[in-house]
Amino acid sequence: MILDGRKTADELNLVLKEKVSLLKSKPRLEIILVGNDPASLSYVKGKLSTTEKLGMVTNINYLDEHVSEKEVYDLIHSFNHNDEVNGILLQLPLPKHLNSEMLMESIDYRKDVDGFHTINQGLLFQKKAGIRPATPKGIMMLLDHYGIEIEGKHAVVIGRSQIVGAPISKMLLDRNATVTITHSKTKNLAEITKQADILIAAIGKAKFVTKDMVKQGAVVIDVGINRVDGKLVGDVDFNEVEPIASYITPVPKGVGPMTICALGYNLYELYLKQRGE
């Protein structure tokens, strides 16, 4: 069965829209986009149209690819101190001359819609309330929407990035899954992934997961967004794996729309916290 991220996001967005309509003002997100990478542009435009439909405001700050670090820093600083700004998103990746770690850390964690700030990652690590990274949060919302059981299941995560692999592992663990994290140095990868009841593919390599790596009846979540000959391809060989999976996310219309949906929920949460609601 296909886990339809687009349809689920639409439904959850409707719920969010209702909540947003009850607020005194519109939550506002500032996106900082450096350079003109076409993939980043298209993603940011998706975000823009979604938030507008939800009754929230998104401003995109287009910066030249040669912008100085200080200019980006100063812009973030001004948003940190502007009470009308509820969320700040610094679109990654940044050009090499900019220190993305330093710039991400300069975002006030109370406006960190991505949940990438050290404080938010620490709150996740300590199982305390905080903003969760959008992609893992979107995946959890998708699993829950379809009523997929997590407790006691063996979840295998391929990839250990700070953005997806590490936080999704912790979030699954906190829901009482038994979690195995695998990565580029893992030996006998297929032997491990074949044990997964829930398999999360977050490698960044097109069609990396083939059917010999998947157990019959597994739930397969494909986090990959790879562009091959102008087409979007996931980290999972969908045609091969779909027949043996009990549930599987497609690319596009799987995890991508859920990420954007989770960002909307994060912005709403930030707004409430900032207003002391």
Ligand SMILES: Nc1nc(=O)c2c([nH]1)NC[C@@H]1CN(c3ccc(C(=O)N[C@@H](CCC(=O)O)C(=O)O)cc3)C=[N+]21
């Ligand atoms: N600070 C930051 N936060 C991010 O959340 C972030 C980022 N930087 N940098 C880039 C990645 C990528 N990302 C996507 C989200 C949704 C889709 C999405 O909705 N994709 C559609 C297809 C869109 C298309 O056709 O291009 C889908 O999968 O159906 C894609 C990519 C968020 N990112």
